[in-house]
Amino acid sequence: MNEFQRELTSSLEKFCQDNIEPHMEHDDHEGKFRMEIFRGLGEYGVTGVTLPEEFGGAGLSYQDYAYVLETIAKYSVPYAVTVSVSSMVQSILLNFGNAEQKKKYLPALTSGEEIGAFALSESHSGSDAANMKTTAKKVDGGYMLNGTKMWITSGGIAKTYIVMARTGGEGAKGVSAFIVRDGDKGFSFGKAEKKMGWKTSPTRELVFENCFVPQENLLLEEGKGFNVAMGGLDRGRVAIGAIGVGCAQRALDESIKYSLTRQQFKQAIFDFQGLQFMLSDMATETEASRLMVHSAALSLDSGTPNSKLCSMAKLKATDTAMKVTTDAVQVLGGVGYTSEYPVERFMRDAKVLQIVEGTNQIQRVVIARHLKKEYEQHA
Numbered sequence: 001m002n003e004f005q006r007e008l009t010s011s012l013e014k015f016c017q018d019n020i021e022p023h024m025e026h027d028d029h030e031g032k033f034r035m036e037i038f039r040g041l042g043e044y045g046v047t048g049v050t051l052p053e054e055f056g057g058a059g060l061s062y063q064d065y066a067y068v069l070e071t072i073a074k075y076s077v078p079y080a081v082t083v084s085v086s087s088m089v090q091s092i093l094l095n096f097g098n099a100e101q102k103k104k105y106l107p108a109l110t111s112g113e114e115i116g117a118f119a120l121s122e123s124h125s126g127s128d129a130a131n132m133k134t135t136a137k138k139v140d141g142g143y144m145l146n147g148t149k150m151w152i153t154s155g156g157i158a159k160t161y162i163v164m165a166r167t168g169g170e171g172a173k174g175v176s177a178f179i180v181r182d183g184d185k186g187f188s189f190g191k192a193e194k195k196m197g198w199k200t201s202p203t204r205e206l207v208f209e210n211c212f213v214p215q216e217n218l219l220l221e222e223g224k225g226f227n228v229a230m231g232g233l234d235r236g237r238v239a240i241g242a243i244g245v246g247c248a249q250r251a252l253d254e255s256i257k258y259s260l261t262r263q264q265f266k267q268a269i270f271d272f273q274g275l276q277f278m279l280s281d282m283a284t285e286t287e288a289s290r291l292m293v294h295s296a297a298l299s300l301d302s303g304t305p306n307s308k309l310c311s312m313a314k315l316k317a318t319d320t321a322m323k324v325t326t327d328a329v330q331v332l333g334g335v336g337y338t339s340e341y342p343v344e345r346f347m348r349d350a351k352v353l354q355i356v357e358g359t360n361q362i363q364r365v366v367i368a369r370h371l372k373k374e375y376e377q378h379a
């Protein structure tokens, strides 16, 4: 971490302690999202970290962004996720949008005034994303969208949605990507999901019934929507990895603090070698994950995203988050299982990190495909 990153994260840490931490236990229980917290993060300058200043972004690197997400996730995984999904939408608009689309939609997203969401999954196409059924039929002046998207992070609180829909035949080549706005005629919100974790981050169904999308809201050209989605996910997966690191780090911090004060058999439980081995493994895995996330972030900063590294970072950091948060509950014992301490919340919030933006099984599929390709190139 350089001097700038140290300053950035320590002042952000203070912001999170003052503005996020006091609400989390209550809001997790109530399933309450606070727009003022998101806007506060926007005023703080972290809702558009990697976007150029010309679009209202902070113009920082993906490595800076990884530290930002790690810091927010130490206080709230759901708010970090709201920032990361909205930032993925921004990266899609930046990389695949035309000048008009960037000018029109980016400033409200980078400033944190509005939230962005990404709509790929459907009830029958989760991992097999290219098998989606939502259609976008060409009509005069644009497209008519029909279908239902499922499990959409920030559904209902977001204003700008990147929606993938079928304009052509079967498979990836028949998919196109569109910009749809909350309030567009024919676009409504369905079921709000009841979840194990991420309770302060709404997850909703999106319903399209003869929803007219004007031609100017098509991203790139017809048939390029799957590439748009996958390109966005390369960046999104590194962000989810960074959130995994923050989640694991908080669980580790809580475990060390507790084990140094909790006395059993006339000594701090930290002094038992069994616990020291456990804490050392938790710390080592967290640090290894951080290094991997930063290595993937470096590839994004270089301008040539390394998809294999992005998937590896997501896989390693989110499996680590699950393992470290589970161990943290074990270190705290009975109280770790109660909401008196935050570790059970972080354990619940860690689980879905192994599922979103491609399950960790899908990350292994991506990695294996790259391994095969690299082997064939060098054979």
Ligand code: CAA
Residues within 6 Å of the ligand: 085, 118, 120, 121, 126, 127, 128, 129, 130, 151, 152, 153, 172, 226, 227, 228, 230, 231, 233, 234, 307, 355, 356, 357, 358, 359, 362, 365, 366
């Ligand atoms: N960047 C750009 N283009 C890419 C790409 C990438 N990283 N990876 C693949 N593509 C392109 C391919 O080049 C190909 O295009 P061409 O034919 O023009 O060359 C096209 O995409 C199809 O690729 P595949 O043949 O590899 O497609 P596939 O059907 O075999 O699927 C998959 C590959 C990796 C399994 C993919 O379906 C996948 O990632 N599935 C998981 C879906 C997912 O991550 N969902 C997350 C939901 S969003 C979410 O969770 C966000 C949230 O709310 C928190």
